[in-house]
Amino acid sequence: MRRRTIFRGKLLPYLLLAPQLAITVVFFFYPAGQAVWQSLLIEDPFGLYSEFVWFENYQIVLSNPLYLEAARVTLIFSVAVTLFAMAPALLLALMADQVIRGSSGYRTLLVWPYAIAPAVAAVLWLFIFHPSIGQVGQGLRALGVPWDYRLDGGQALGLVIFVSAWKQVSYNFLFFLAGLQSIPKTIVEAATVDGATPTRRFVQVIFPLLSPTTFFLLVVNIIYSFFDTFGVIHAITQGGPGRATTTLMYRLYRDGWINLDLGGSSAQSVLLMSAVILLTVIQFRFIERRVHY
Amino acid sequence: MTTIGQNRWLPHVILILGVIVFVFPIYLTLIGSTHSAPVIARGDMPLTPGPHIIENYELALFSGVGDRVRGTPATLLLRNSLFMALAIVIGKILISLLSAFAVVFFEFPLRMFLFWMIFITLMLPVEVRMIPTYAVVSNLGMVNTFAGLTIPLIASATATLLFRQFFLTVPDELVDASQIDGAGPMRFFWSVLLPLSRTNIAALFVIMFIYGWNQYLWPLIVTTSRERETIVIGIVKMIGSGESATDWNMLMAIAVLALLPPVLIIVLMQRWFVKGLVEPEK
Numbered sequence: 001m002r003r004r005t006i007f008r009g010k011l012l013p014y015l016l017l018a019p020q021l022a023i024t025v026v027f028f029f030y031p032a033g034q035a036v037w038q039s040l041l042i043e044d045p046f047g048l049y050s051e052f053v054w055f056e057n058y059q060i061v062l063s064n065p066l067y068l069e070a071a072r073v074t075l076i077f078s079v080a081v082t083l084f085a086m087a088p089a090l091l092l093a094l095m096a097d098q099v100i101r102g103s104s105g106y107r108t109l110l111v112w113p114y115a116i117a118p119a120v121a122a123v124l125w126l127f128i129f130h131p132s133i134g135q136v137g138q139g140l141r142a143l144g145v146p147w148d149y150r151l152d153g154g155q156a157l158g159l160v161i162f163v164s165a166w167k168q169v170s171y172n173f174l175f176f177l178a179g180l181q182s183i184p185k186t187i188v189e190a191a192t193v194d195g196a197t198p199t200r201r202f203v204q205v206i207f208p209l210l211s212p213t214t215f216f217l218l219v220v221n222i223i224y225s226f227f228d229t230f231g232v233i234h235a236i237t238q239g240g241p242g243r244a245t246t247t248l249m250y251r252l253y254r255d256g257w258i259n260l261d262l263g264g265s266s267a268q269s270v271l272l273m274s275a276v277i278l279l280t281v282i283q284f285r286f287i288e289r290r291v292h293y
Numbered sequence: 294m295t296t297i298g299q300n301r302w303l304p305h306v307i308l309i310l311g312v313i314v315f316v317f318p319i320y321l322t323l324i325g326s327t328h329s330a331p332v333i334a335r336g337d338m339p340l341t342p343g344p345h346i347i348e349n350y351e352l353a354l355f356s357g358v359g360d361r362v363r364g365t366p367a368t369l370l371l372r373n374s375l376f377m378a379l380a381i382v383i384g385k386i387l388i389s390l391l392s393a394f395a396v397v398f399f400e401f402p403l404r405m406f407l408f409w410m411i412f413i414t415l416m417l418p419v420e421v422r423m424i425p426t427y428a429v430v431s432n433l434g435m436v437n438t439f440a441g442l443t444i445p446l447i448a449s450a451t452a453t454l455l456f457r458q459f460f461l462t463v464p465d466e467l468v469d470a471s472q473i474d475g476a477g478p479m480r481f482f483w484s485v486l487l488p489l490s491r492t493n494i495a496a497l498f499v500i501m502f503i504y505g506w507n508q509y510l511w512p513l514i515v516t517t518s519r520e521r522e523t524i525v526i527g528i529v530k531m532i533g534s535g536e537s538a539t540d541w542n543m544l545m546a547i548a549v550l551a552l553l554p555p556v557l558i559i560v561l562m563q564r565w566f567v568k569g570l571v572e573p574e575k
Contacts, residue, residue, distance in 0.1 A: 006398055006399055006400050006468075007398050007399055007468075007472075007477075007478040007481070009399055009401075009478055010401070012395075012399070012478060012479075013395040013396075013399035013401045013404070014395075014401070016391040016392060016394055016395035016399075017391070017392045017395045017396070017407055019387075019388040019391065019392075020388040020389065020391070020392040020411060020448060020453065021392075021407065021410065021411070023388065023444060023445075023447055023448040024410060024411055024414055024448045026429060027426055027429060027444065027445040027448060028414045028417055028422070028448060029410075030425075030429060031422045031425035031426040031428070031429055032417055032422050032425070034425035034428065034429075035421075035422060035424070035425045038425065088311070091307065092307065092308060092311045094304075095303070095304035095305075095307045095308050095311075096304070096308060098304045099304050099305065099308065106308045106311075106312065107563075108560060108563060109312045109315065109316065110308075110311060110312060110315060111559060111560075111563065111566075111567075112315075112556045112559055112560055113315055114503070114559060115503050115507075115552070115555035115556045115558065115559040116507070116552050116555070116556065117506070117507035117509060117525045117551070117552075117555075118507070118509065119507075119509050119525050119526075119528070119529050120507075120525060120528065120548060120551050120552050121318075122529075123528055123529070123532060123544065123548050124318040124319065124321075124322050124548060125318055126532065127318075127321060127322060127325055127541065127544075127545065127548075128317075128318055128321055132336050133333055133334060133335075133336045133338070133541065135321065135338075135340075138336055166314070166315075169315075170315070171570075174567060174570060174571055175570075175571055178567075178571040223418070227418050227420040227421070230420060230509060230510050231509035231510070231525070231529070234509070234513075234529065235529045235532065249420060252420075252421075252423075253423070253510070256423065256424040257423070257424065257514060262424070265424055266424070266425070269421050269422060269423075269424065269425070272420075272421045273416075273417060273421045273422070276416050276417070276418065276421065277416045280415065280416045
């Protein structure tokens with residue numbers, strides 16, 4: 001899209017773009033390029049010697065059972081976080097959309113977790129789920145549940161999923177509510193007049209009209225569960241116990257930052273980048289199609 | 294019409310349940326910040342406020358050192374977080390306003406190519422390029438500096454896209470009028486475009502402030518001394534491995550301090566925040 005009227009200037013537009021381009025090149029393109037380049041090299045830990053090995057790092061990474069285990073954890077984690085972040089948000093948005101009075105009050109009470117850092121959300125829930133001092137943690141043990149997320153991998157994964165999803169519900173709620181409010185009331189009323197039950201109205205009228213929002217949120221939530229949840233995992237479980245909560249992102253942090261495996265972690269970076277690019281491209285293609293439709 | 298009574302109550306019941314799930318942890322954190330460490334460590338903290346509120350917040354704000362935890366005073370942590378968040382917000386808004394202005398109101402070679410260069414960074418979250426970006430920052434001698442902490446997070450495709458979208462809706466007549474009045478491009482930018490963008494700037498301010506304040510992985514690897522830590526990093530370091538006999542009273546006070554600024558901003562500026570967050574995607 002172009003404007004009819006524009007300003008003249010040969011140098012000025014470049015000067016205006018310069019600050020952003022400079023930061024983009026130095027801190028985005030150069031490092032991303034470095035990641036791709038490093039992923040094709042094998043270096044000794046002291047950086048004295050390096051050899052170009054084509055895709056050997058990728059072969060090593062992808063054939064490492066620990067990496068595949070992290071991929072499996074990520075799959076379970078991402079699907080669960082996305083589901084538990086979106087489904088309650090949709091339910092709450094549907095309810096808030098029906099409330100005539102006080103809906104903005106509910107919105108205020110429901111949006112604020114968006115402002116909390118994932119790591120701080122982790123601290124809040126740690127205080128509640130701690131096996132010996134937390135209210136819920138103690139309660140579970142009093143009921144005879146052997147609750148200790150520090151020992152039980154399944155419980156640890158459940159806890160980080162819960163905290164990560166909890167933090168993201170308010171974001172999804174806002175989008176679902178905006179989506180619902182943009183559906184013309186006449187359409188829903190028409191379905192009501194035709195005798196559709198509330199369930200039928202939802203399944204056959206509201207949900208299809210909401211699908212662009214749902215799809216957008218699906219991509220955003222998957223990306224959130226890949227990256228932003230690092231703070232939750234780092235604060236509560238540090239990838240453990242064992243490797244029960246080691247996601248691909250956590251593994252990248254551990255291999256690259258703690259174990260200083262440059263080639264392997266670069267290959268992991270490139271793999272994750274490709275996943276994000278793929279998701280973003282799918283999202284934009286879908287949105288474009290919707291606009292033409 | 295028999296379902297009306299049920300429909301009137303059900304949404305409120307579900308919404309109130311939802312609100313409880315979202316408010317309960319905050320309530321417990323507030324309560325935790327008013328009791329003494331031994332009461333919490335014994336595991337019999339009551340659900341009502343205790344008498345130690347002033348001591349706990351004093352400890353958190355000015356010392357950061359309890360019986361079991363040696364941390365950084367929260368005043369320092371809060372200052373670092375505030376500076377980081379403000380630098381990121383102001384930096385992002387400034388460079389994005391300028392670059393969106395160039396892309397929308399000028400015609401020049403490579404215009405679309407340069408726009409795409411910015412646009413594509415949307416797909417590269419800081420987490421995936423963490424190690425090579427750290428190498429760049431390290432080569433520039435910016436590890437553990439304020440510049441190293443903020444500048445790599447400033448480039449923002451989101452803000453540029455939002456401003457571009459908004460600038461495209463500015464009527465041509467306004468541009469014509471200011472050209473007839475003899476205003477140059479920068480004059481137009483300052484006197485016409487900037488005042489028109491106030492709402493968008495406010496919306497981005499909220500979103501980006503929260504983004505900046507809540508950064509985790511980047512500050513974790515770039516800050517190496519306690520004097521540079523942000524509050525989000527500081528509090529996680531203080532939990533350590535989450536022992537029951539830690540200074541939970543102080544930790545809870547710090548948690549309250551860590552979440553208060555972004556939560557206040559979002560609640561007070563809700564109108565702009567919702568507009569900025571939800572509308573560009575529609």
